Amino acid sequence: MKITLGIIKTSKNLSKLDEVLEGINDNIENVHEIIYTGNEEDLEGADFEFKALNLDTDNKAVLRNAIIENAEGDYILWIDNFTVLEFDMLSDILEEMEDADDIDIFHPNVVYRDIYGNDIVKKGSDIYKKEKNILLTLSPEDFIPEFGILTKKETLEKLGKFDENYKDYEFYNFLYQNIEKLKLKFLEFNVILIYLINTFIDTSYRSKALREALKKHDLKEVFLNLSWKENENLALATAYTNIGDIIYKYHDLYNTSEYYRKALISFYNKHTLYKLILTYLNMGIFNEAKNMVNNLEGFSEEERKILYEDIERVEKLIHNIEEAINQGQIQEIFELVNEISEVYKGAPFYNILGVLEFYGGNLENAYKFFYKSALLNPLNEDVIHNLTSLANQLGKQEDVKNLFKRIFE
Numbered sequence: 001m002k003i004t005l006g007i008i009k010t011s012k013n014l015s016k017l018d019e020v021l022e023g024i025n026d027n028i029e030n031v032h033e034i035i036y037t038g039n040e041e042d043l044e045g046a047d048f049e050f051k052a053l054n055l056d057t058d059n060k061a062v063l064r065n066a067i068i069e070n071a072e073g074d075y076i077l078w079i080d081n082f083t084v085l086e087f088d089m090l091s092d093i094l095e096e097m098e099d100a101d102d103i104d105i106f107h108p109n110v111v112y113r114d115i116y117g118n119d120i121v122k123k124g125s126d127i128y129k130k131e132k133n134i135l136l137t138l139s140p141e142d143f144i145p146e147f148g149i150l151t152k153k154e155t156l157e158k159l160g161k162f163d164e165n166y167k168d169y170e171f172y173n174f175l176y177q178n179i180e181k182l183k184l185k186f187l188e189f190n191v192i193l194i195y196l197i198n199t200f201i202d203t204s205y206r207s208k209a210l211r212e213a214l215k216k217h218d219l220k221e222v223f224l225n226l227s228w229k230e231n232e233n234l235a236l237a238t239a240y241t242n243i244g245d246i247i248y249k250y251h252d253l254y255n256t257s258e259y260y261r262k263a264l265i266s267f268y269n270k271h272t273l274y275k276l277i278l279t280y281l282n283m284g285i286f287n288e289a290k291n292m293v294n295n296l297e298g299f300s301e302e303e304r305k306i307l308y309e310d311i312e313r314v315e316k317l318i319h320n321i322e323e324a325i326n327q328g329q330i331q332e333i334f335e336l337v338n339e340i341s342e343v344y345k346g347a348p349f350y351n352i353l354g355v356l357e358f359y360g361g362n363l364e365n366a367y368k369f370f371y372k373s374a375l376l377n378p379l380n381e382d383v384i385h386n387l388t389s390l391a392n393q394l395g396k397q398e399d400v401k402n403l404f405k406r407i408f409e
Helices: 017-025 060-070 089-097 133-137 153-158 170-181 204-215 232-249 253-266 270-283 286-294 301-326 330-341 347-359 363-376 381-394 397-408
Strands: 003-008 033-036 075-080 105-113 119-122 149-152 184-195
Touching: 003 060, 017 075, 060 075, 060 153, 060 170, 075 153, 089 105, 089 184, 133 170, 149 153, 170 204, 204 232, 204 397, 232 253, 232 270, 253 270, 253 397, 270 286, 270 301, 286 301, 301 330, 301 347, 330 347, 347 363, 347 381, 363 381, 363 397, 381 397
Parallel strands: 003 033, 003 075, 105 184
Antiparallel strands: 075 149, 105 119, 105 149
16 A cells, blocks of 8 residues: 655745654655655755655645646645644554545644644544535534545545645535545544644635535535424524625625525524624625614614714724825824724725735735735725736736636626
8 A cells, every 4th residue: 555645835935844854754664655746955855755846836726636646656645844744643544544445535633833833723523424524514624634634546536636726725625525425534543733824815715615515415404403394494594694604704705795695585683684784894885784784673772873883983994094095194094003903804904904015015915915805895996906906017817807706606
């Protein structure tokens, strides 16, 4: 049984490479070959043989597929330049594999370490022959890591490899699309360490993958615990609200609002209506949010007043910052930005940060802020103008075009 170790270069940041190489050395005797998607120079400190593919792309699906095409092993162990394997991990896995010919993916526990050195422990769970439970979570990334996993090469080839339209969420989209054909085994006694270095993640891929997965399944299959027979409209509203909550977490507020509206059409309730108002607030659609507050049902006059005043306060702060920018009042701008950042980080806020970075000559940072603002509200003309104009300067027109395509499809 041959194992290919596939190392995906997910970042130019190689600060954790020494630890990564140490983890590889601790398991090298059970590795048939090592394939690295980057350049030979990156791993010049390695004392093992490897094949470098010299690929220059941030599309992880393209990188994974290239490894599959070059791999000689029966299984592929996936890591990136921030994944550290525990000592002798592969020896343990090989023992687990002896009576597990039907398993397509082996997955361990994981410790995520952030840039401040804080550890987040994610314990896995055994879902063998209950793989569909991944779909029920609506957030597979919370339960299975994308690296430190071992996959059967034959399965990947049979199911069409990884969809290159999901360059930042390719593994989880693969799970969503194929979960009924897969068998997973939890490596209960294995733990990997993954450093969280990237502070800019395009979560629109996550929203798109979830929405596409839901098209394949009846909501009654996904939300098994809802009372569909007793009150189908209420169950529908609850399901739509839960989906909206997940997509909200992915910052795709346009589609969040779509699901909250569906929920309210199915069964009007104060809980979802309040969430829709907050969604409009964070999109920066202040007038719509205030109009909804004025027509609230089920809220007291005091509740309406507090909510309306909160929206107006944020709207006024945003307006004051924009006025300060127009008048070049630098000191006032930063004071107002600091003030609003404590209570509000909606689309207009990130647009303002983008403008400030642009005037400061930091075009890459400006692009990231405009991109985040467009993800939060892809309907705002100022945001669209700022993002597309800068994308033209930076040669990122296709990235922006595809962002809007993912949101609106």
